[in-house]
Amino acid sequence: MSGHVVSVRLYVTIFLLLLVLTGLTTGVAFIDLGDYNTVVALAIAVVKMLLVVLFFMHVRYSSGLTKIVVLAGFFWLAIMLTFTMSDYFTRGWTPTPSGWGPSISAPPNP
Amino acid sequence: MAELSASSTHAAVHPPGFRHQFEDMEQQHEAGNLGMWVFLVTEILFFGGLFASYAIYRSLYLPGFEAGSRLLDVKLGATNTAVLIGSSLTMALAVHAAQTGKRKALIFFLLLTMVLGAVFLGIKFDEYATKWHHGLVPGLKWAPDEEMHNNAPLGSVELFFCFYFFMTALHATHMIIGFGIMTVMTVKSWRGEFSPEYYAPIEVSGLYWHFVDIVWIFLFPLLYLIGGRY
Numbered sequence: 001m002s003g004h005v006v007s008v009r010l011y012v013t014i015f016l017l018l019l020v021l022t023g024l025t026t027g028v029a030f031i032d033l034g035d036y037n038t039v040v041a042l043a044i045a046v047v048k049m050l051l052v053v054l055f056f057m058h059v060r061y062s063s064g065l066t067k068i069v070v071l072a073g074f075f076w077l078a079i080m081l082t083f084t085m086s087d088y089f090t091r092g093w094t095p096t097p098s099g100w101g102p103s104i105s106a107p108p109n110p
Numbered sequence: 111m112a113e114l115s116a117s118s119t120h121a122a123v124h125p126p127g128f129r130h131q132f133e134d135m136e137q138q139h140e141a142g143n144l145g146m147w148v149f150l151v152t153e154i155l156f157f158g159g160l161f162a163s164y165a166i167y168r169s170l171y172l173p174g175f176e177a178g179s180r181l182l183d184v185k186l187g188a189t190n191t192a193v194l195i196g197s198s199l200t201m202a203l204a205v206h207a208a209q210t211g212k213r214k215a216l217i218f219f220l221l222l223t224m225v226l227g228a229v230f231l232g233i234k235f236d237e238y239a240t241k242w243h244h245g246l247v248p249g250l251k252w253a254p255d256e257e258m259h260n261n262a263p264l265g266s267v268e269l270f271f272c273f274y275f276f277m278t279a280l281h282a283t284h285m286i287i288g289f290g291i292m293t294v295m296t297v298k299s300w301r302g303e304f305s306p307e308y309y310a311p312i313e314v315s316g317l318y319w320h321f322v323d324i325v326w327i328f329l330f331p332l333l334y335l336i337g338g339r340y
Contacts, residue, residue, distance in 0.1 A: 005209045006202070006206065008206060015198075015199040018198075019192060019195060022191045022192055022195065022330075025330075025331055026184060029335035029339050030339050030340050031340055032338075037338070041331035041332075041336050042328075042331065044331070045328050045331050048327045049327055049328070052198060052320050052323060052324050052327070053324070055202075056323075058313075065144060066140075066144055069148060069151060070151070072151065073147075073151030073154045073155070077154050077158045080155065080158055080162060081161070081165070084166070085166070089169070
């Protein structure tokens with residue numbers, strides 16, 4: 001009566017997909033893609049997360065209210081990450097006039 | 111209705127596990143799931159703070175973070191990812207067994223989930239022991255030898271390992287809490303407290319377990335993989 005019953009076959013398919021993606025992300029780490037190594041690794045992680053959230057955690061079959069709460073969670077995370085990064089990664093963009101002391105952008109490597 | 115004694119009508123009117131404040135089982139199930147997701151959202155932001163600070167310090171001290179990442183064992187990390195994904199499958203199958211009223215299968219899959227969780231923690235402990243042996247534990251035993259860090263700036267490598275230990279230990283703490291939850295669920299299943307009409311605790315525990323799996327799905331590439339291993 002309550003809750004959608006997902007078939008065992010679908011669960012096993014998702015599990016196998018997750019294993020393939022784990023193998024893929026591990027393999028790609030050993031190929032030089034420059035800056036894209038990080039992009040690919042995170043993209044694969046996001047796909048894996050979506051598979052787990054939608055099928056293992058049944059969000060695909062959940063009510064609209066649950067879906068909104070889940071989306072709101074990730075939206076708030078995006079706000080936190082975006083605003084934090086927009087501070088740290090733009091500190092070097094504007095020059096610090098002389099006499100204002102040293103810039104507070106990246107300190108040298110210790 | 112008023113003439114009937116409360117005890118005789120109670121079981122007939124209410125399905126097992128039904129709480130009085132809800133209209134019906136459907137609403138109770140919905141409320142339980144929603145509540146768990148609200149908790150998980152706070153957990154997303156809890157771990158999100160760590161991920162944000164990791165991203166900032168990684169960008170500031172990239173060479174040290176990459177050198178530190180290469181000191182981790184990819185094989186063990188990948189194995190642990192597979193083990194945890196496997197435990198997510200068995201957890202999903204436990205929910206399936208609860209939904210279809212298969213008590214023995216439910217107990218079996220809960221125990222299997224705990225076994226896989228134990229394998230994960232065992233491998234994690236082995237990794238910690240190796241790091242201890244190599245003197246790569248900031249604050250407690252920080253004495254990496256020359257070859258280990260390949261002339262990388264040592265302070266940055268130490269910072270990477272601060273993040274490594276804090277993030278993985280926080281994740282492992284969640285696993286241990288999950289262990290406790292699964293133990294309680296196994297006992298409750300053993301007592302036959304769940305039915306296809308009432309299995310909300312199993313499903314909600316499953317949501318927690320899958321969430322912990324998702325955290326690791328991000329920790330694995332961030333800590334082990336993006337350190338320039340080619």
